[in-house]
Amino acid sequence: MEAFLQTYGYWAILIGTFLEGETILVLAGLAAHQGYMTLEGVILCAFAGSLCGDQMFFFLGRRHSDFLLRRRPAWRGKLERAKRLADRFQTPLILGFRFLYGLRAVMPFAFGISGVPVLRFVWLNAIGAGIWAVVVGVAAYLFGSALEQVLGDLRHYERMLFILVAAVGATVWIIYLYRRNRRRKSGDTRFDVKEKT
Structure with a gap:
């Protein structure tokens, strides 16, 4: 495990946080x-991956929103909600959208569509990515330290611990997908925007 993490660990962080990666x-x-x-x-790779991924989605929203929404119509309702939030709370949302589970993937896209100036988004996105990488990275590090106080040497438990954290993350993601699909099948329109008459 040590050799694997030292060889591929930083790349895994970069790619994982590019895609979305608490x-x-x-x-x-x-x-x-x-x-x-x-x-x-760890913090530097998480910062770079998150920043680059969200910048990519911002520019996709800016340039290719019609094409992407035709390919992913399920995004439309959530995107409309995200766009309303982006128009109303621009600065705090750019700084903090990474902490909003379920909206994180669509918010940069919504900012691209909403017409936020590019330089403004780049600077605020960089600050937000830095805050997120430091807060989550340090919290996980300190969590490991707290566990060590309780369990002693974590090397005896590290595989189980890594599997447990990965399983919790996968479970949260599966529940999120399940609930989203259920809403879609039941015709739940809570996230849709009604046309003004």
Whole structure:
């Protein structure tokens, strides 16, 4: 595990946080606590991955929103809700959307559509990515430290601990997908925007 994490760990953080990655960052923070990676390296990779991923979605929203919404019509309701929030609470949302589970993937896209100036989004997105990477990375590191106080040497439990964190992350994601599909099948329109008459 040590050799694998030292060889591929930083790349895994970069790619995982590019796609969306609280679970990846929590695992990485725990791995940093165990000495497999440095906390600074974990935070830097998480910052870079998150920043680049969200910038990509911002520019996709800016340039290709019609094409993407035709391919992903399920995004339309959530995107309309996100766009309303983006128009109303622009600065705090750009800084904090990474902490909003379920809206995180669609918010940068919504900011791209809403006409937020590019430089404004880039700067605020960079600050938000830095805050997110530090808060989640350090929290996971400290969680590892607290567990060590309770359990003693975590090397005896680390595989089980990593599997448990990954399983919790996967379970949350599956529940989210299940609930979204159920809403869609039942015709729940809570996230749809009614046309003004």
